[in-house]
Amino acid sequence: MTVDRTGVDLADALAWLEPDARLRAAEGLHRELVVRDVGRELINLASNDYLGLSTHPSVLAGAHDAVDSWGGGSTASRLVAGTTRAHADLEGDLADFLGFSAALVFSSGYLANIGAVTALAGRGDLIVSDAGTHASLIDGCRLSRARVVVVDRGDVDAVAGVLRERPEERALVVTDSVYSIDGAPAPVGELYRAARSSGAALLVDEAHALGVRGRGGRGLVDECGLSGAPDLVVTAVLSKSLGAQGGAVLGDDAVRAHLIDRARTFIFDTGLNPAAVGAARGALGVLRAAPDLPDRLRANAERLAQRLGADRPAAAVVSLIVGDPAVAVDAATRCRERGVLVGCFRPPSVPHGTSRLRLTVRADLDAATIDRVATVVGGVLSEMGLR
Known part of the structure; x- marks a missing residue:
């Protein structure tokens, strides 16, 4: 058997996939698909359904x-x-x-x-x-x-x-x-x-x-x-x-x-x-x-940012930088376990050192829901020592 310097069998043209996957996992860059099921209610702030029209x-x-x-x-x-x-x-x-x-x-x-x-x-x-x-x-x-x-x-x-x-x-x-x-x-x-x-x-x-x-x-x-x-x-x-x-x-x-x-x-x-x-x-x-829908959307984004102590958003995104990709994955997982789905952005989507939770607000969320999200996300960040 002929192997390269990493021990990969050169006769197997795709043998490099497994060590490459291990490296991604070690760097906190492994990704998995999260399946959404009908009937399990999560507050979704990971989608880009800004106006909540996908189910209108x-x-x-x-x-x-x-x-x-x-x-x-x-x-x-x-x-x-x-x-x-x-x-x-x-x-x-x-x-x-x-x-x-x-x-x-x-x-x-x-x-x-x-x-x-x-x-x-x-x-x-x-x-x-x-x-x-x-x-x-x-x-x-x-x-x-x-x-x-x-x-x-x-x-x-x-x-x-x-x-x-x-x-x-x-x-x-x-x-x-x-x-x-x-x-x-x-x-x-x-x-x-x-x-x-x-x-x-x-x-x-x-x-x-x-x-x-x-x-x-x-x-x-x-x-x-x-x-x-x-x-x-x-x-x-x-x-x-x-x-x-x-x-x-x-x-x-x-x-x-x-x-x-x-x-x-x-x-x-x-x-x-x-x-x-x-x-x-x-x-x-x-x-x-309903031309006021974008106004409602931006008002919701401002409310969430204020509750989380984040910068005032110019659109519908509230971005919370945590730095390390593995930490970002952990934080997003904890939020999901508490009923809130948030975006988790890591390299190559963002520059190294700027992994983050990305919250996309919707126009159809009420004030109580926004406050619930802020409580969950803020609580997760606090317990992880990130705020």
């Missing part, structure tokens, strides 16, 4: 109606036979709500970001990426084959400097509008001005701002007065505030036409399933009818 009657009715009309799946890529009238109607609704002339729906937000980035920048182009962007944008940058320069989170001067000194003719700046880890807003207006002044386009991921910021939940781009602005592309998800599934890219008609021709994650992927399409349309209807 109108959202469920939209899903049921779409399944009745179109079946359980789209059956093909959207360019073959997977585009239904429901897809077209959803795209019209999204474009109208967010203030753009066109929208294109993908089967996930991850694929929407990868499709948009790789279609809008390629070999010979430049991408300037904010260090706080989501993994889907990072992967899009890597797959684009463009030259990628990563700048510190929210550093507008750095973005402007890279754009000013670039040799490439075409450039794209990418950022989240609200950073997913801690809910802080990016300087979207300043980034747009920096990009425009240098002849670059800006792509903004509104995943954690749709339904949270802006007029009636229209996002941070709307709040900055940039909806429908030239040289601006927005991506959004249907799986967070809208309680469904899927992603979308919004821009002008030329952007939509280009993505249909060039975005591989659109061309070669089966279309978003009808149930998710119907659910998302139902959620948009609820949000239009």
Whole structure:
């Protein structure tokens, strides 16, 4: 038997998986799926169901109606036979709500970001990426084959400097509008001005701002007065505030036409399933009818942060840094045992030394529930000596 320096049998091509798993476990980075069962009531502050719409009657009715009309799946890529009238109607609704002339729906937000980035920048182009962007944008940058320069989170001067000194003719700046880890807003207006002044386009991921910021939940781009602005592309998800599934890219008609021709994650992927399409349309209807939902959401987030002694949140996320990944896992487990489900974020989701509990608040939680969560989480942190 031939072995390498770690003792792994070289004749077994996947023998390295077990020692690699042991190393991850020793570093506190092993992950397991937590199964949620019907009937076991946990207060869920780990999801991104910000407005609590995933179980709203109108959202469920939209899903049921779409399944009745179109079946359980789209059956093909959207360019073959997977585009239904429901897809077209959803795209019209999204474009109208967010203030753009066109929208294109993908089967996930991850694929929407990868499709948009790789279609809008390629070999010979430049991408300037904010260090706080989501993994889907990072992967899009890597797959684009463009030259990628990563700048510190929210550093507008750095973005402007890279754009000013670039040799490439075409450039794209990418950022989240609200950073997913801690809910802080990016300087979207300043980034747009920096990009425009240098002849670059800006792509903004509104995943954690749709339904949270802006007029009636229209996002941070709307709040900055940039909806429908030239040289601006927005991506959004249907799986967070809208309680469904899927992603979308919004821009002008030329952007939509280009993505249909060039975005591989659109061309070669089966279309978003009808149930998710119907659910998302139902959620948009609820949000239009109840534009105060984002205000309720942010008020709940502020109440929870105040009870926990955390910084005032700018969106729906309360982030509690504990440092060590194993400690974060232990704290999250103790919270779950006490009936509260919280997010546990460790590397590579966050930088080393900043593992944390991430609490995502919902608009449908009442004050008593918020206070219950604060009591449980605060109690766990206290008993572990973390506060």
